[in-house]
Amino acid sequence: MRLVFAAILLIGCAAAAGDAATDDTGACGVSLLVLGTAQDAGKPQLGHPEDPAWQDPSLARLATSIAVVDTRGKRLQRWLFDATPDVKLQLQRLDETYPTTDYVGLAGIFLTHAHMGHYTGLMHFGHEAARTDRLPVYAMPEMRRFLESNGPWGQLVDYENIAITTMADRMAVVLTEDLSVTPFLVPHRREYSETVGFIIEGPERSAIFLPDINSWRAFDEQGTRIESLIANAQIAFLDATFYGDELPNISAFPHPKILESMQRFDGLDAAEKSKVRFIHLNHSNPALLAGSAERRAISGRGFAVASEGERHCL
Template identity: 45%
Template sequence: MPHAGCMKSCCKDLWKKPEKHLKVSAIAIIDPETEQSWMIDATPDFPAQQQIVIKENQSELKGIFLTHGHIGHYTGLMHLGREVMGASSIPVFAMPRMKSFLQNNGPWDQLVSLNNIAIRKLKNGEAVKLTSGLSITPFLVPHRDEYTETVGYRIDGPEKSLIYIPDIDKWLKWEKDIRDEVTNVDYALLDGSFYANGEIPNRDMSAIPHPFVTETMDLFNSTSTTDKSKIYFIHLNHTNPALKENSVAFKEVNDRGYRIAYEGQKLKL
């Protein structure tokens, strides 16, 4: 944020304060021992995020894992093409429909034909070993799959594990129980796009379904304090009041035992 075309209170003042701009949601896996890294999603902020990964963390980018075909999650791939980096066979890990989408639609197909990227096909529930102590496993989740399927990822490290679900329609539409999934990991980075219904005036929010932060907190209301503390809300929309640390929403999230992820946060696996 700020969000294109937004002059509401959430964004208005930010246009004059570039130092307070926030990047599109994404994460990276960085192995300090091998000095290798992998990015999860290629966002419109790919240039800055790649710089953080390879320069600030002194690591070599070994691949990009995509979650789905919505603009905030794959369009950063354009920077790998000949008009920018002219990359050479960067591994891009994608599910079957996502792979087909990139191969059969321009300008993405040019990345394939010019060997800027090398698409590696993922399979639901099948782990990909990154190093001797790191693996990543995609799993399907229900979302607005207009062009591609949507996945979250489970990442297993030498000591701890994490699930990453930036987009899902509603938890109860999923065949799995999110409460069980959280119990079985150490960290859960979950879709926190919207705080509550009615957040976007004059929009039917059922047309852009996400679990409201309030819904997720209520769903976990009877779970243990330990499980609640594992949850970090991510992927917050520019309208989400929980983005502001001095807001009632931010305080409520923390008071109820949950967390709001912040830019640059590091979690040890």
Template identity: 25%
Template sequence: MLRVVVLGAAAGGGVPQWNCGCPVCRAARTEHPELRSTQASIAIGTDGDHWFLINASPDLRQQLIATPQLHPKAGQLRMSPIAGVILTNGEIDAVAGLLSMREGSPFTIYAHARVLAILKANSIFDVLAENNVRRQPIEIDQPFEPRLPDGSPSGIEILPFSVSGKGAWYLEGKVHPGGNDAAGDTIGLRIKDKSSGKFFYFVAACAVVTDELKTRLAGAPLVFFDGTVWRDDELIAAGLGNKTGQAMGHIAMSGDQGAIAALDGLDIGQKVFLHINNSNPALLRASSERKMAERAGWQIAADGMEIVL
């Protein structure tokens, strides 16, 4: 049995964002606290005792407090059921939470070599001593089985694959610690329970839905997909920024080239948007955008959401 817990569903900054007074953030602070969401991450597990995180958001400590499955076992002074963290990119909202895991519990970081190079180049991540926190490189289109702390197999198979995207924004105009080849900056994951054969896809960042990606996702029982913005010029139109979704490496939900249209007709069992920006009107339950997404068969992820396959 494959269990998935959404630790956070929001894009960078969360909802409400600390310095934002947009309609969604205002509503989240006042009459609609249910809109509040932490930055995107999920936990996966098959045995109820060991869990792996997909990305470690800056809100990780808050997320762990809110998730009983990830609490230390009663009667043990120092332990964690978290056996590892799989990183899909090197953005701040995917890696900063690692710094909240520096208190000595062993686990493994699984990431593409380009993302591991970013961690190595930044000495602040040295607080995660490598004799206690292993850093395991993963390769595109090469499945791997993350290990439990005692070295035994987890029973989970993870297949990383490339998706269209961008490198970490804070490296724009700078030399990338991992070199010039951009392959590996943004990846998706197929996550499979080896015992039951159940699987799902996790794609938290994606700039374009290619034919190859459509073929990969077709017929999947569950897909978590990039839901950052509703429309490509959303931040500009709202006066919240000067970049389009495409410029940030994120496809829009709507439009002829958006995720809803691109993934329509692929016989996906359950379609869930996550990594949703505070600017996105689909967060508002009464909005026309939310209703349009739901009519197309999409769910909007929320913190604490749990799915069992």
């Protein structure tokens, strides 16, 4: 295991600030694929029959998840980041983009925390569904205890559908000689487990995956500035649950608002801003709509919103 928070010099062009940035991945040995961009319950959500996404599937969005794929060896390897309620459809899309003959075809699943949109998809790997055999699941200590001590998740462990590996803060999980994943603790609601983001280091580039955090100020107080992580990566998928004050009593749901993030990051140069790709947008967030004024404002300030299906070389 090794620490990876030191400055990393990597060569590679940053993703453009447009909403559908996709690298030419044909020559990539290791790629990152975005499988979902919405908050835990996706879009549309239960209780909102007025949402036009019910009638127009093109407006629907899946819960936030990404995959990392290594195509270099004799056998393609795929890792999933968060097991969402939409995992069936997301793995089907992963199969369409990076097909494999292996059953389920996952080398492992990395979990950020125990909120519904980030782990409940594990049910589909259990006895009543895929019945996987010791599928590797990477979890922090509290997350592991939660899964092992509560049904139905404990059954996945007892029946050996999954095999949990415990991660440690800022200690790398080495997947191959030049591909690693490092969890880092972040402040977020801790009802059932701690919360982490991930630094994913590939052979040429690195990415940050941070779908949930209370605030950038709370992260500062914990001893890490988000700008330092952005500086040492080429792509940064950051929590953008809310745009501004679009919901009543929004302070009851602590997340950095997009408006606050853009104001904080305004001092970054254009190259740094272009790394930021907002993700984990609530169904109420107007920036989910590609043609919205809010989306144009984000692009106009040099940032972007992540899109399902976008790919990046690592």
